[in-house]
Amino acid sequence: MTGTALLALVAAGSALGAHRLTHARWTWRTPRTAIVLWQALGLAWGLASIGTLLGFGVAPYGQGVVVGVARFFADPQALSPVRIASVAAGLLFMLLLIAMLLVAIVGVFRARRRHRALLALVAHGDPEMPGTLVLDHPAAAAYCVPGVRSSKVVVSAGTLEILGPYELAAVLDHERAHVRERHDLVLLPFTSLRRIFPQSRMVGRTLDAVELLVEMAADDRARRHRPAKELATALLRFAAARPAPTPAGTLGATGTATADETSPIVVRVRRLLSPAPLPRPLRGAMLAGATLVAVLPLILYAIPA
Structure with missing residues (x-):
């Protein structure tokens, strides 16, 4: 299974995990740990979604997302129009996420200054x-x-x-x-x-x-x-x-x-x-799992297609 396919699975799994987490009640027993898990799922979904689009586009290079995107900028003519469109969609989606985050930050700072x-x-x-x-x-x-x-x-x-x-x-x-x-x-x-x-x-x-x-x-x-x-x-x-x-x-x-x-x-x-807090060992295991979820897309970026 290629890195791109795995990234697609991570994106789908993150979305499914977030859906299940919105209905979970055990999160109330350990809110800080649950917040970290939410952050990990959000980061994994964003990175994996971008990586899926980029990976599909640069798959003909057979060198993974990171190297493939670098080669794309050096020689985009080597790819078909569909592949180029996929790379462009991935880059645009990444810029959109960054831009909206910056807009939110600026908006909050301005509101606080006024207040x-x-x-x-x-x-x-x-x-x-x-x-x-x-x-x-x-x-x-x-x-x-x-x-x-x-x-x-x-x-x-x-x-x-x-x-x-x-x-x-x-x-x-x-x-x-x-x-x-x-x-x-x-x-x-x-x-x-x-x-x-x-x-x-x-x-x-x-x-x-x-x-x-x-x-x-x-x-x-x-x-x-x-x-x-x-x-x-x-x-x-x-x-x-x-x-x-x-x-x-x-x-x-x-x-x-x-x-x-x-x-x-x-x-x-x-x-x-x-109060009914979760046991500390269980909270530690959940934090370790959240860390793995967050870094997994970055690892998959380097797997050749």
């Missing part, structure tokens, strides 16, 4: 909450504005009214966890993928799944410093208050509590109160 400028006008510090800005707004809101050197955690006046001091401390720890672990960077590739396939239900479910895992990872980090009941109670109070949508480029507390047991707020509260 920081707005916060400088309408928000103020509180000596009882060092490092936190208070927004004079009656709606419940708590979010972070990530950044390399200028990260900010923001709460509204409405939040201060509905949360007690211990619940507020748990929410602030949750938002600081988003900042420390740079969950905004985790989400960027998936938001850029939605720009490319805006009508895809699969991509939408993928983004929803990763966003929930990111929130769970921040919950776990906050639980290290505060009792789980405090954050769980804060989430329910937030949901009952119908919090305002978080501004573009930020991460924050949103969502409403419903009777559906699979609603994000209900799921997060239940796992906070009844």
Whole structure:
């Protein structure tokens, strides 16, 4: 079996794995590991899809994707029009993925810059909450504005009214966890993928799944410093208050509590109160598998057709 055929199998397998993962519930037991697995599947799908198109195009050279593409630029006349079109499609798809990622990054940075400028006008510090800005707004809101050197955690006046001091401390720890672990960077590739396939239900479910895992990872980090009941109670109070949508480029507390047991707020509260983490050896095996999935397409790039 040629490297190109194997790349096609990896691309199909990654898509199938992502589809199955959107319906998985064991991921809630180990959100950080699941996030790594999602990243590995996304990277493998992108590399394998590009490699399949390029590999088919340069197959007559019989020297693999990397060497074949180099020879293509040196002597494209050696290939048939169909092969040339396949190479062009692979290169265009690669450029599209990179371009959409850059567009997403620029868009987020611009939104954050605008929001920081707005916060400088309408928000103020509180000596009882060092490092936190208070927004004079009656709606419940708590979010972070990530950044390399200028990260900010923001709460509204409405939040201060509905949360007690211990619940507020748990929410602030949750938002600081988003900042420390740079969950905004985790989400960027998936938001850029939605720009490319805006009508895809699969991509939408993928983004929803990763966003929930990111929130769970921040919950776990906050639980290290505060009792789980405090954050769980804060989430329910937030949901009952119908919090305002978080501004573009930020991460924050949103969502409403419903009777559906699979609603994000209900799921997060239940796992906070009844944690069931996966055993460490199993998590280690999953990380090793994710690493293999991510690097496999690069290995196949060198296999001759």
